Amino acid sequence: MIGRWQPGPFGGIDVPDASKSRGPEHRVAALTLAALLVVGAAMGTINLFVNGVLRDGAPRWLYAATMGLCIVAAVPLAVRRRASRWHTFGLVLLGDLIYLVIVFCIEDPVRYATPLMLLFPAFVAAWFLGVWELLVNMVVTTVVCLVALWPSYDSAVALGVQVGVSAGMLNAGALGIFILRVRIQRLLMATQTLSHLDPLTGLHNRRYLVEQAPRLWRQARRDGTRVAAMVLDLDHFKRLNDAHGHAAGDAVLRAVAGSLTATVRPADVLARTGGEELVVLGLVGDPDEAARLAERLRSAVSASRTDDGHAVTASIGIALTRPVDGEDATDALWRLVDRADAAMYEAKQQGRDRVASMWVPRARSPLPGENRAVPEAPASDVA
Template sequence: MTGPDERAPDLATPSPEPLDPSGHEHRLAALTIAVLLATGALMGSVNLVVDGVLREGPARWSYAGTMLLLLAIAASLVARGRLGHGHTLALVLLGDLVYLVVVLCIEDPLRYATPLMLLFPALAAGWFLRPRALTLHMAVTTVVCVAALWPSYDSAAALGVQAGVSACTLNGAATSVYLLRRRVQRLLAETETLTRLDPLTGLHNRRYLVEQADRLWRQARRDGTRVCAMVLDLDHFKRLNDEFGHAVGDAVLNAVAASLTAAVRPADVLARIGGEELVVLGSVSDAAEAGLLAERLRAAVARGQGAGGHGVTASIGLAVTRPADGEDPVAALWRLVDEADGAMYRAKQEGRDRVATAGVPRARSPRAEETSS
């Protein structure tokens, strides 16, 4: 059984988060859109010093005011540090509106204000907006392209072709970014799941065990219950591997995992922490209930058989604690597991295929009494 020193690196591993991906996404949206707004405003401000680009009079002042507004919004987003989905949609639509303002202020829109300027809000929409909001943005983009190009074309057919090409290009870019984002999110979710699972048995691993400590301790304090830890070590598993090969050993281990999964309660945590060692954590009302659960798990292991009818038994160490206010759940978890670990070794010494409780001398089992009689 691994000792406490070997578990130390896992204790220092930060919990990656079940978390709340939306918090990080909202911060990323705020910073990304702030950068896009600031970049667009600075690039657009160049037109203020280039002759012949802007209309004279109120149009020039409206254009300058729009650029300043974009910089002010960018600064406020950086200061705020987060942006909700509704605000993101509003700012993306504002980007479409700003393009119309620019078109009205430019002498030659086809030359200095092509619809490709809408690429910034299109990319932001594709990455940050949800499907309904993205669909709304794509419809607005199409309308804006038509409105912006309308004064430059006398033919409705020519206008339709140019507006259609521009809108399809922009909406296609937004759709591609959205699909890319969905793919990235799926890959990240799968990777996150794999970091919490044992690759052989599909059970949870030590990292997940640590992550669940806070939940179990908080629930036990709230409900006035106890937390129990059961350390299971498969008996003579090395002998099984040596005699029949690791393929048989893996099959038996998977059969045991399936039996235990069916036997544990839904709220319990079942994890493989290395080799043939497994841990079960759960909430119980008292030690007697924990003992009944441990016996049920022992019987479940004995029933599990791999290909060829090979099976094993398990020695189980049981420890129970009442969580105290203010204690570190992770440190308390490993103290409890260490106590159950010691009881498991005692179960081995007393004959295997049995449950030993930490701090409680083991009475002779009926099987032992039948053997001696």
């Protein structure tokens, strides 16, 4: 997971299929479909008790069975509270078929079964399905209108006009809802994306860093790896701003962000937490792997240049942790970042443009004739 937003289709923003969503919105969609099926069946059942609407004999029983089928189709939606893409597409086509059954059971379809009844499947397809499913349903809607209205018109011209008006209005309404849905989704995704991005560098921000902590902690516990936090602070950045202006400082930040984005691993999280400080979170197997990554980051910063030739170096602090069950990932994240921040200040004190770590203890030089090994750091919290 790199630290910069990458543009997608539809004007730079990916538009997800509404039927693929998970969570509360998905449950609401399934319950809404179930409710519409039940309400439609209840309203249609009224015709069973109105004289002169339904044909006598088998059509009446077929009509009653169709209304019952609507209720049966609603039960899995209400119980499971989820509707897959293909499930929803099947319900849309079922709605088209049910309209045809109703037409054949009604004495006067033009009066009691107008094509407006197809609004339900048309609007469901527009709001919950993808482009090609919507196009398929638009074709099916036109065919269904033709079949339903055929017996009621002797003139081909009159039939064509009525089919064109009915199917055209239904498809135009469905297309308008689909365009509105795409627009709303684009705006929501743009808002969500901007809430996770630093506007100057395009890197992720503190909010995104916090949101990714539970995922990293779960993966580390599952894989038996460690979470590494690397805090980078640009050296003498204030001096650069004072000497060349804030525009030069902003250009340096953007150049550094580009270099770091190209250097971090795809699964790492790179974020700007404020000012000239950046944080990289990633999973590592041992301290040496973290040190190698930090050194690559340090080299990437020192090699970055603006168009005007301005450059900076970075002091980097590293801290590692082994996540344990039951701990709060957000609290653990900031404890880890605080340790990495302390290590970063150690790198500043050692001369800047270098990497310092929390797990390597500083030891005095051995006395003449003394053979003393450097003690290992504890493996419990910070390794």
